[in-house]
Amino acid sequence: xxxSCVHEEKSDKLGQVRGADPFKLGISVSGxxxxxxxxxxxxxxxxxxxxxxxxxxxxxxxxxDGHIDLPRATxxxxxxxxxxxxxxxAIDLDEKTEQMQRPSYDLPLPEPIDxxxxxxxxxxxxxxxxxxxxxxxxxxxxxxADMRACLAGGRMAAILHMxxxxxxxxxxxxxxxxxxxxxxxxxxxxxxxxxxxxxxxFRYPSDGDIGPGLTDHGLRLVKRCNELRIMIDLxxxxxAGFWDVARQSDAPxxxxxxxxxxxxxxxxxxxxxxxxxxRDSDGMVGLNFAVAFLREDGRMVDTGLDQMxxxxxxxxxxxxxxxxxxxxxxxxxxVPSEIGSAAGLPALREAMRAHGYDEGLMKKLCxxxxxxxxxxxxxx
Numbered sequence: 617x618x619x620s621c622v623h624e625e626k627s628d629k630l631g632q633v634r635g636a637d638p639f640k641l642g643i644s645v646s647g648x649x650x651x652x653x654x655x656x657x658x659x660x661x662x663x664x665x666x667x668x669x670x671x672x673x674x675x676x677x678x679x680x681d682g683h684i685d686l687p688r689a690t691x692x693x694x695x696x697x698x699x700x701x702x703x704x705x706a707i708d709l710d711e712k713t714e715q716m717q718r719p720s721y722d723l724p725l726p727e728p729i730d731x732x733x734x735x736x737x738x739x740x741x742x743x744x745x746x747x748x749x750x751x752x753x754x755x756x757x758x759x760x761a762d763m764r765a766c767l768a769g770g771r772m773a774a775i776l777h778m779x780x781x782x783x784x785x786x787x788x789x790x791x792x793x794x795x796x797x798x799x800x801x802x803x804x805x806x807x808x809x810x811x812x813x814x815x816x817x818f819r820y821p822s823d824g825d826i827g828p829g830l831t832d833h834g835l836r837l838v839k840r841c842n843e844l845r846i847m848i849d850l851x852x853x854x855x856a857g858f859w860d861v862a863r864q865s866d867a868p869x870x871x872x873x874x875x876x877x878x879x880x881x882x883x884x885x886x887x888x889x890x891x892x893x894x895r896d897s898d899g900m901v902g903l904n905f906a907v908a909f910l911r912e913d914g915r916m917v918d919t920g921l922d923q924m925x926x927x928x929x930x931x932x933x934x935x936x937x938x939x940x941x942x943x944x945x946x947x948x949x950x951v952p953s954e955i956g957s958a959a960g961l962p963a964l965r966e967a968m969r970a971h972g973y974d975e976g977l978m979k980k981l982c983x984x985x986x987x988x989x990x991x992x993x994x995x996x
Contacts, residue, residue: 649692649693649961649962649965650693651693651978651979651982651983652693652694652695652767652982652983653692653693653694653695653697653942653961653982653983654695654696654697654763654767654773654941654942654982654983654986654987655694655695655696655697655698655902655942655943655944655946656697656698656872656873656902656941656942656943656944656986657697657698657700657777657779657851657872657873657902657904657943657944657945657946657948658683658684658697658698658699658700658944658945658946658947658948659700659702659779659945659946659947659948660676660682660683660684660685660699660946660947661699661700661701661702661741661742661744661745662700662702662704662741662947662948663680663682663947664676664680664741664744665737665740665741665744666704667680669740669743669744670740670743670744670747672744673744673747673748673751674751676748676751676753677751677752677753682946682947682957683944683946683947683951683956683957683958684946684947684957684958685958686753686772687959688957688958688959689772689958689959691958691959692957692958692959692960692961692962693961693962693965694772694958694961695766695767695772695773695983696754696757696763696766696767696772696773696774696775697773697774697775697944697986698775698777698801698872698943699745699774699775699776699777700777700778700779700948701738701741701742701745701776701777701778701779701783702741702778702779702780702806702948703729703734703737703738703780703782703783704737705726705727705729705808706726707726712818713916713950716818716820716908716914716915716916717915717916717917718915719913719915720820720821720914721818721819721820721914722817722818722819722822723817723818723819724817725807725808725809725815725817726808727808728782728808728809728810728811729782729808730782731782731783731784731785731786731790731811734782734783735783735785735790737783738778738782738783738794739783742776742794742797742798742799745774745776746798748774749774753772754766754771754772754773754774755771755772755773755774756774756775756776756798757773757774757775757800758798758800759994759995760987760990760991760994763775763986763987763990764987767983775800775801775990776794776797776798776799776800776801777799777800777801777802777803777849777872778794778799778801778802778803779803779806779849779852780803780804780805780806780808780810780815780852781802781803781804781805781810781812781837782810784802784812784837786811786833788836788837788840791837791840791841791844791846792840792844795844795846799846800846800847800994801846801847801848801849801872802841802846802847802848802849803848803849803850803851803852803853803872804830804834804837804838804848804853804857804861805852805853805857806852807852807884809827811831811833811834812830812831812833812834812837813829813830813831813834813853813854813857813860814826814827814828814829814853814854814856814857815852815853815854815857816852816853816854816883816884817883818883818884818908819882819883820881820882820883820908820914820915821881821882821914822881822882822883823855823877823881823883823887824853824854824855824858824883824884824886824887824890825854825855825856826854826855826883827854827856828856829854829856829857829859829860830856830857830860830861830864834857834860835860835864838860838861838864838865839864841865841867842865842866842867845867845993845994845995847867847870847989847990847993847994848861848865848867848869848870849870849871849872850869850870850871850874851871851872851873851874851884851904851943852884855887855890858890858893859893862893862897867897867992867993868894868897868898868899868900868989868992868993869893869894869897869899870894870899870900870901870989870993871886871894871899871900871901871902871943872902872943873902873903873904873906873943873944873945874886874901874902874904874909874943875903875904875909875910875927875931876888876891876927876930876931876934877890878930879910879912879923879926879927879930880909880910880911880912880914880927881914882908882909882914884904884909885909886901888934891931891934891935892934894935894939895934895935895936895939898939898989898992899939899989900935900939900940900941900985900986900988900989901931901935901939901940901941901943902940902941902942902943902986903924903927903928903931903940903941903942903943904943904944904945904949905924905942905943905944905945905946905949905951905952905955906945906948906949906950906951907919907949907950907951907952908949908950910923910924910927910952911923916950918950918952918953919952920952920954921952921954921955921963921964921967922967923952924952924964924967925967925968925971928940928968928981937977937980938980938984938985938988939985939989940980940981940985941980941981941982941983941985941986942964942981942982944958946958965978965982968981
């Protein structure tokens with residue numbers, strides 16, 4: 617019913633762009649701002665799911681409250697990236713925010729979610745992404761060549777990603793079906809445990825050496841992802857699970873939205889030993905914009921772009937210039953107010969240039985490093 621009402625009352629603007637190619641209509645998601653940003657993580661599908669599902673997809677074109685939509689992408693030079701399918705738990709966001717503003721904290725994790733309950737939500741969020749493609753807002757990419765074509769043509773590039781494998785059954789049948797639908801990246805866990813492994817809690821100060829590693833199901837999941845060339849995201853894995861993947865996987869190790877533990881001693885951030893393993897695998901880390909993972913004190917309060925640069929410098933020092941990118945966590949985190957949304961990405965580019973990053977390094981950090989690791993993981 618809600619979908620019908622929204623459909624009937626669509627604006628003239630939506631009527632002009634429905635199902636059309638934004639580039640042909642003169643809408644360029646990279647705009648005049650270069651290099652366009654390929655981003656390691658966003659949660660806009662969850663936000664649209666909560667706002668009404670398929671009916672809310674149209675607000676992505678006309679404008680919505682949040683970090684990413686087509687107008688903001690155009691303004692900020694957001695070229696696309698990893699669009700996460702995430703299964704939400706019932707949590708008190710106000711209480712969580714209040715606790716993470718304290719000098720130290722350890723938030724309890726939500727209970728696990730059975731795959732039978734998770735799968736319908738995952739399919740709905742994936743359907744929202746494909747609806748955005750039908751509306752002409754983006755292209756769901758299944759290869760690095762698709763990504764490059766989108767960047768060249770000014771169309772937003774989207775990778776179907778799963779943050780937490782709750783919707784994958786023990787026999788991995790859902791994984792095979794979702795791969796054929798377009799799934800190309802998967803994190804075995806969010807912070808809450810799954811049948812495949814264990815994540816890290818929102819804990820400060822702490823490292824990720826918390827709990828056991830991959831289960832037998834998790835080892836089979838890694839093997840099947842390698843066979844299908846689905847990228848495995850380590851951002852929420854605990855330390856034992858991280859090292860299990862490092863031993864079992866034949867693909868580059870990738871953390872799509874994580875920061876340096878040496879700069880911010882949060883459980884979600886990566887130690888120098890973990891960064892060394894990612895470097896040795898020729899993998900990749902995307903800088904997370906979430907203020908609690910940026911600030912040295914781990915608190916969820918605003919911070920300046922200087923903290924982002926501290927993490928970037930450390931990651932570049934440990935990983936090299938070809939293995940670091942951006943992983944904003946837009947629509948899933950509190951980000952620095954100087955950025956605010958995808959429209960604020962020029963402020964980050966300006967800060968990076970003022971910090972001394974030349975144009976060659978800028979292009980690597982903004983897009984080329986992601987393209988490189990995707991080509992290596994997926995094939996050409």
